[in-house]
Amino acid sequence: xxxxxxxxxxxxxxxxxxxxxxxxxxxxxxxxxxxxxxxxxxxxxxxxxxxxxxxxxxxxxxxxxxxxxxxxxxxxxxxxxxxxxxxxxxxxxxxxxxxxxxxxxxxxxxxxxxxxxxxxxxxxxxxxxxxxxxxxxxxxxxxxxxxxxxxxxxxxxxxxxxxxxxxxxxxxxxxxxxxxxxxxxxxxxxxxxxxxxxxxxxxxxxxxxxxxxxxxxxxxxxxxxxxxxxxxxxxxxxxxxxxxxxxxxxxxxxxxxxxxxxxxxxxxxxxxxxxxxxxxxxxxxxxxxxxxx
Numbered sequence: 489x490x491x492x493x494x495x496x497x498x499x500x501x502x503x504x505x506x507x508x509x510x511x512x513x514x515x516x517x518x519x520x521x522x523x524x525x526x527x528x529x530x531x532x533x534x535x536x537x538x539x540x541x542x543x544x545x546x547x548x549x550x551x552x553x554x555x556x557x558x559x560x561x562x563x564x565x566x567x568x569x570x571x572x573x574x575x576x577x578x579x580x581x582x583x584x585x586x587x588x589x590x591x592x593x594x595x596x597x598x599x600x601x602x603x604x605x606x607x608x609x610x611x612x613x614x615x616x617x618x619x620x621x622x623x624x625x626x627x628x629x630x631x632x633x634x635x636x637x638x639x640x641x642x643x644x645x646x647x648x649x650x651x652x653x654x655x656x657x658x659x660x661x662x663x664x665x666x667x668x669x670x671x672x673x674x675x676x677x678x679x680x681x682x683x684x685x686x687x688x689x690x691x692x693x694x695x696x697x698x699x700x701x702x703x704x705x706x707x708x709x710x711x712x713x714x715x716x717x718x719x720x721x722x723x724x725x726x727x728x729x730x731x732x733x734x735x736x737x738x739x740x741x742x743x744x745x746x747x748x749x750x751x752x753x754x755x756x757x758x759x760x761x762x763x764x765x766x767x768x769x770x771x772x773x774x775x776x777x778x779x780x781x
Contacts, residue, residue: 536698569691727777
């Protein structure tokens with residue numbers, strides 16, 4: 489095969505990986521700190537996409553409408569996530585995972601119907617921002633500027649979150665809450681506020697990823713279920729609750745999916761599910777995770 493063709497597959501896989509990291513990182517953070525499996529994380533992603541489209545319509549024909557729309561969508565979903573956590577999720581802490589899954593699945597149905605009631609069922613789309621509408625010629629292929637932007641923003645967010653968790657006082661409190669929330673509460677820390685803050689950050693990442701996908705994919709009902717399945721595959725591969733595991737799990741997912749198309753053109757997703765099945769059998773806590781005690 490020509491090197492340019494292989495490089496094109498690699499770049500496609502890298503774009504998929506970094507986009508999936510944006511959505512899966514929030515899912516992994518919530519589980520790592522709060523031990524809550526948030527199946528509704530994909531619904532926050534979908535709401536972010538719809539909000540971004542709506543703001544673009546309001547600001548049209550402003551040339552730079554996409555960027556404020558993306559910011560508004562991320563902040564709007566962060567606010568929604570904070571309200572959901574304060575009103576509902578805090579009653580699920582410490583309960584069995586079955587209660588969490590049942591509640592979050594009900595939330596998926598509610599938010600899905602709410603989105604249909606507000607925006608309908610037709611396909612919606614957002615144009616790429618003019619500044620990222622071109623491309624770069626690399627090794628005989630043209631890499632779209634927007635794809636390159638997604639590839640770059642993934643590591644930037646990963647490093648920013650890692651620095652916040654390891655180099656700040658708030659990050660130390662978050663890590664302490666993940667280890668022993670009862671002891672942290674006994675020392676006088678407001679554990680409830682820490683949990684709310686983490687859920688807001690997770691929802692912000694979901695809303696941001698939903699907004700960023702709008703120039704690359706249509707906005708349709710059901711996109712929340714599709715993306716949450718892919719996000720769960722990523723965190724299972726990398727290790728549920730492991731932030732850097734999510735990053736490398738996304739990289740593995742993207743490349744296996746991209747090059748799997750060459751081997752199984754009609755069943756490319758099979759290669760990813762096969763990989764996940766092997767990891768669940770050999771190392772159930774993921775490649776970079778730790779066994780739950």
